Amino acid sequence: MTDDDDLRSRLRRTDPAAGLTPAAPEDISNLLEKTMTTAVVRPRFDTRLLTMAAAVIVLIAAVGGFLVTRPQPSSGPSQPVAAPVTTELAAPPAANAKCIEPTAAKLKEYADFAFAGTVTGISRGTVTLAVTRVYLGKPVTEVRVAQEGYSSETLMGSGRFENGLDYLVASNEGGILVCGYSGEATAPGLQELYDEAF
Amino acid sequence: MNPDERRRRFEAVAPAVVDAVRRYLARRTDAATADDVLQETLLVCWRRLDDMPAVELLPWAYGIARLCLANAERSHRRQNRLVARILRLDPPGAVTRMVDDTDGELAEAMARLRPDDVELLRLWAWEDLTPGEIATVLGISANAASIRLHRAKQKLRDELRKHSHPGGHEELTEGRRP
Known part of the structure; x- marks a missing residue:
């Protein structure tokens, strides 16, 4: 027996898990079922999705450009004074939003836009949030997010945007950061994460 | 991989991962934290199933458990600091001896x-x-x-x-x- 074997044997005799009884098969089954129903798989990067996203961006840019540059009508009803400054976010999360542990440092590194807001409406797959605070990025008063199928379901809290609830949302290049970086404002630790990051 | 294949693959490997990660956590933290971190580790393993290696599966899972545990301990330390501030008491030592x-x-x-x-x-x-x-x-x-x-x-x-x-x-x- 070598010195290494001796040392290893001695350490093993102090293993706190040596007396740990194996988990019951039904407990393991329950745990796995809970895992597979709680966590929803993020979709693989899809080129069709990319094409659609690009088309949507072009459309938004075109409409936005038109709205900004069009001549103001000299007559007719005036524009509302407090017209919302709106930004749009895509539902599928950014490609770099891997489900590793959320940290304030990574949040700060990944996010290019972060805000607190309240859902004021959900219509045909689009969630509208009234912004109460912008942590990072350009100041806006309203954010619209696509809520499609399961792609938003890794949000902290219930997993989906719900009317009337407050959310903390971070995004990168227009895609929401999930996996513990966005969700209901009351989700444990999320507010602290934002306070620490920004 | 379709959802059924994912489930089958996960169910095939997860019991061994559960057992090993339970032991890993029992050696390093208290029972309540171990339960929470085990659940979190499985969630991450499930989400990252496509990255799961065919060999050295357990070291890969331990790596995930290690990060999840570090995260949980950071969170505990934050809570301890808050409690300490309120009660003016020293936070308990975080080192697991x-x-x-x-x-x-x-x-x-x-x-x-x-x-x-x-x-x-x-x-x-x-x-x-x-x-x-x-x-x-x-x-x-x-x-x-x-x-x-x-x-x-x-x-x-x-x-x-x-x-x-x-x-x-x-x-x-x-x-x-x-």
Whole structure:
């Protein structure tokens, strides 16, 4: 027996898990079922999705450009004074939003836009949030997010945007950061994460 | 991979992962934290199933558990700091010490090592990992793991030797824990 074997044997005799009884098969089954129903798989990067996203961006840019540059009508009803400054976010999360542990440092590194807001409406797959605070990025008063199928379901809290609830949302290049970086404002630790990051 | 295939693959490998990660966590934290972190580790494994290696599955899972545990401990420390601020009490120590009634010398020698060295020795002796597998857990190169493990073993031997032959430092042994 070598010195290494001796040392290893001695350490093993102090293993706190040596007396740990194996988990019951039904407990393991329950745990796995809970895992597979709680966590929803993020979709693989899809080129069709990319094409659609690009088309949507072009459309938004075109409409936005038109709205900004069009001549103001000299007559007719005036524009509302407090017209919302709106930004749009895509539902599928950014490609770099891997489900590793959320940290304030990574949040700060990944996010290019972060805000607190309240859902004021959900219509045909689009969630509208009234912004109460912008942590990072350009100041806006309203954010619209696509809520499609399961792609938003890794949000902290219930997993989906719900009317009337407050959310903390971070995004990168227009895609929401999930996996513990966005969700209901009351989700444990999320507010602290934002306070620490920004 | 379609959803049914994912489920089948996960169900095939997860029981072994659950068992190993339970042990890994029982060695490093309290029971309540271990339960929470086990659940979190499985969630991450499930989400990252496409990245799961065919070989060295357990070191990969330990690596995830390690990050989840670090995250949970950071969160606990934040809570402790808050409680300490409110109650004006010192937060409890976050270091998990090896408690052993049968080999106090070893426990004390381990307590004198750096936490990184202790962790290398645990992974080697308790999780029974090779230096290459330890490298996977810690996210370092196999060469670095091998060198650091060798040094950690040497440091532990040195500490044990000092303890066995304290020379002129007998007074240090008087306060030894049972």
